[in-house]
Amino acid sequence: MAVSTSTLILLVIIYFTCTFYVARLGYKKNSQTDDGYMLAGRRVPPAIMALSYGAAFISTSAIIGFGGVAASLGMGLLWLVFMNIFFGIFIAFVIFGPGTRRMGLNLGAITYPELIGKRFQSRFIQAFSGLLIAVFMPLYAASVIIGAGRFLETTLGINYNVALLIFIVIIAFYVIKGGLLSVMYVDAMQATIMLIGMTFLLVYTYSKLGGVVEAHQALTNMANLVPQALVDQGHRGWTAMPAFNSSIWWTMVSTIVMGVGIGALAQPQLAVRFMTVKDDRSLKRAVAVGGPFLLMMAGVAYVVGALSNVYFYRTTGMIATQVVPGGNTDLIIPAYLNHAMPALFVAIFMLSLLSAAMSTAAAQFHTMGTAIGYDFYQNGLMKGKSSSSTVHVTKIGIAFTIVVAVILAYVLPGSIIARATAMFMGLCTSAFLPLYIGALFWKRTTKAGATASLVIGSISSLFWLVFVHATEAVPLGICQAIFGKETLLTGTWPLVDPIMIATPLSFLVLIVVSLMTPRLSPEFLKKAFRLRLEDEEEASEATSHSAADSAGV
Structure with a gap:
């Protein structure tokens, strides 16, 4: 039995009331200074930071987009879950986080572009990074709100365009008004809702398919139902990895697993959250919250996406991609939820997906706004001379x-x-990751080396997208118009994601140019890398504990 319209309206009213209330809490604690509006005052508790980080990371791109890809390509996407947790949480929080937090505090940086710009004493790096974010992140943001709009369309039966407008007006209100602390408070609330929804989804799916072992065995036994077109591209069943070196293997490994898995380290909207906590201990504590959260969010989406084939085949005689119009993978998870789940749960899960979309989109819009208002406008165009209108320009940028x-x-x-998400994360990896690593871990990195790496990484990634990588080059048609052929290279090369070419090239340029150019002054490097009093006390305490443990105390 379908849930009544009045029940749906009541749930939505309760949800948005809670959203505005939590956003107001963040706003009341948040000053209208640059530091308060853009960096939440640098005193965010570890659990809030971890949930905000996870909610900003996991969106409808993961649940709707990559869940649909798992329904098409199979459970090989679970390697992405491992990469997300290992690189996106453990390496990010334990290795990258402390250095980012300290350096940001030492240099007075309040955005990711400003952090790398100040580290290399370059307004160009800051302005170029801000422009890169402002130009290309809208593609990623669009993919997030498409997921929310599609689910609202299929669940509530409202027009897709209307669904988008309703969704975006709500986000705009609290992001523009409240700043980063409001965004992070709402993120934490939405992450809790997401966790509840995904837990129920996993349990109900397994119970409906006869249990864990039975469900996975049934999916394994369906390998003979893979469409011949996918078999020809390397598909070997939904519980097996694609054939090595096949087109699907390259898509899964280089674009999805590597591009999105490693790409998390270079996401500006995620890295800036390391600068919102008060000490390194907070970052280490956050791992215990962030790791399990990502496991439940991404892991459940990919498992349920693949298992939807079992459900659809039993109930309709068709696999998931045959059930939705045109094989649109973005529609598979919404279709599965509406067909298989209890009506009340679909209504509640709608709130989980709204939470996933709103949390990620809010982080993206805040990051893009600060990139325009603070990094590009104030520190690029105005060369840091005007600061009175920065918050105002940032709000216009949002x-x-x-x-x-x-x-x-x-x-x-x-x-x-999923494709748009992977494209943006791949671009960020090629453009930002080499110089980000150089900024934190190699003092010999020079201003010229970082600048060359940023520019070459960006240009080479975009060049490969437009002229070589078939997934983008063929539909864009630019290569065909200029050179009379779909891609410049043939054979395996059109299957290789830009991240596999542009990122190593960017690293190479960083190293070579840095070794050939003068290093930054020792006095500046000492300032950038110095430990503050609270960090020294924390390190001393950790050393004391270690010594006591060694002595058997």
Whole structure:
């Protein structure tokens, strides 16, 4: 029996009331200074930071987009869950986080572009990074709001365009008004809702399919039902990895697992959260919250996506991609939820997906707004001379990027959610990761080396997307128009994701140019890398505990 309209309306009213209340709590604690609006005052508790980080990371891109890809390609995507937890949580929080927090505090940086810009004493790096984020992150943001719009469309039966507008107006209100602390408070609330929804989804799916062993065995036994077109591309069943060196193998490994898995380390909207906590201990404590959260969010989405084939085959005689119009993978998870789940749960899970979309989109819009208002406008165009209007310009920047993302959400094709996510994360990896590593861990990295790495990484990634990687080059048609062929290279090369080419090239440029150019002054490096009093006390305490343990105390 379907849930009544009045029940749906009541749930939505309760949800948005809680959202505005929590956002107001963040706003009341948040000053309208640059540091308060853009960096939440640097005193965020570890659990809030971890949940906000996870909620900003896991969105409808993971649940709707990659869940749909798992329904098509299989459980090989679970390698992405491992990469997300290992790189996106453990390596990020334990290895990258402390250095990012300390350096940001030492240099007075309040955005990710400003952190790397100040580390290398380069306004160009800061402005270029801000421009890169402002231009290309709307594609990622659009993929997130498409997921929310599609689910609202299939669940509530409302027009997709109307669904997008309702969704985006709510986000715009608290992101523009409240700043980062409001965003992070709401993120934590939404992460809790997401966790409850995904837990029920996993338990109910297994119970409906006869249990864990039975469900997975049934999916294994369906290998003969894989469409011949996918078999020809290397598909060997939903519980097996694709054939090595096949087109699907390259898509899964280089684009999805590597691009999104490692790409998490270079995401500006995630890295900036390391600068919101008060000490390194908070980052280490956050691992215990962030790791399990990502395991439940991404792991459940990919497992349920693949198992949806069992459900659809038993109930309709078709696999998941045959059930949805045009094989659009973005519609598979919404279709599964609406067909298999109890009506009340679908209504409640709608709130989980809204939470996933809103938390990620809010982080993206805040990051894009600060990139425009603070990094590009104040420190790029104005060369740091004017600061009185920075917050105002940032709010205008947020509004502008919201409009751009909505326009993209109207015009992008189907099955785009996962692809757009991987594209942006891959670009960030090639552009930012080498110089980010150099900034934190190699004092010999020079301003010229970082600048060359940023520019070469960006250009080479975009070049490969437009002229070589078939997934983008063929539909774009630019290579065909200029050179008379779909891709410049043939054979295996058109299957290789840009991250596999542009990132090593960016690293190589960083090293070679840095070794050939003058290093930054020792006095500046000492300032950038110094330990503050609280960090020294924390390190001393950790050393004392270690010595006591060794002595058997």
